[in-house]
């Protein structure tokens with residue numbers, strides 16, 4: 001298949017309406033979208049990404065009115081989150097309506113719903129005229145794409161179209177909150193922090209693996225966010241042991257000369273650059289990436305979550 005590159009949301013949306021799959025920018029990472037109600041199209045996403053069929057997709061909406069067709073009910077806490085954080089980097093897991101095909105939710109009776117922020121994403125979704133299910137637009141297991149070049153690197157020839165936008169503003173995937181139980185449970189941390197969620201719904205809590213007999217976020221089982229190089233978490237660049245074919249990313253500059261080194265001015269900057277840095281190190285054939293730990297509050301919690309996953313082998 002030939003992959004069309006465009007910066008027009010109208011052109012990109014035409015592919016969705018014709019049953020195709022389209023990569024598009026959001027404020028978090030690039031997504032790979034299909035019409036949620038078109039089973040064939042949704043199946044193409046799983047094939048293109050080589051994504052395991054047991055990993056459910058998030059439905060992206062242009063406005064709040066589209067949520068009604070996806071869900072049977074929006075409980076009170078979810079409504080509060082919508083008011084406070086939509087559009088934005090937050091996904092709410094809600095009970096799915098019968099009209100949502102099972103393939104989109106990996107057989108679950110719930111569906112993740114999110115309204116991305118950002119003009120291009122909004123225009124695109126509006127033109128699609130339907131909710132668009134989209135995982136991150138990377139090959140399964142690779143770091144999520146934060147610019148369109150990366151999408152092309154992973155998916156050229158296996159998607160219909162790439163909507164070219166800017167590099168993404170946040171660089172980490174959305175916060176996922178399960179709103180189907182008696183209290184909201186954070187399944188994946190992101191730029192909407194646990195502190196911010198608690199301000200809106202105080203009994204919101206973070207999921208722990210021993211919470212439940214079921215694994216509530218199937219995607220968390222799969223290996224994620226990892227470059228090919230070995231990721232080593234350090235508190236300070238002084239802990240760097242190896243400089244040959246090695247890289248550093250963090251907030252303090254290392255004294256030793258590294259093959260690649262990225263010193264970030266803020267946690268936001270660190271988060272925004274992390275996944276592209278991982279890929280850059282892989283293209284350069286580096287073997288070790290030292291990542292400096294950050295304080296675990298706000299966006300720092302999400303960043304540390306991704307760093308720990310990348311470091312786990």
Ligand code: TXA
Nearest residue numbers: 028030031056110111112135136173174216217218219
């Ligand atoms: O920022 C984002 O969320 C990006 C952009 C494109 O919106 N999307 C993204 O999708 O990161 P993906 O598929 O790479 O990650 C979705 C995560 C997975 O961990 C998945 O298991 C979880 O959300 N998820 C999706 N639907 C769920 C559901 N119904 N119940 C529990 N977890 C769900």
Ligand code: MG
Nearest residue numbers: 135136137144
């Ligand atoms: Mg992903």
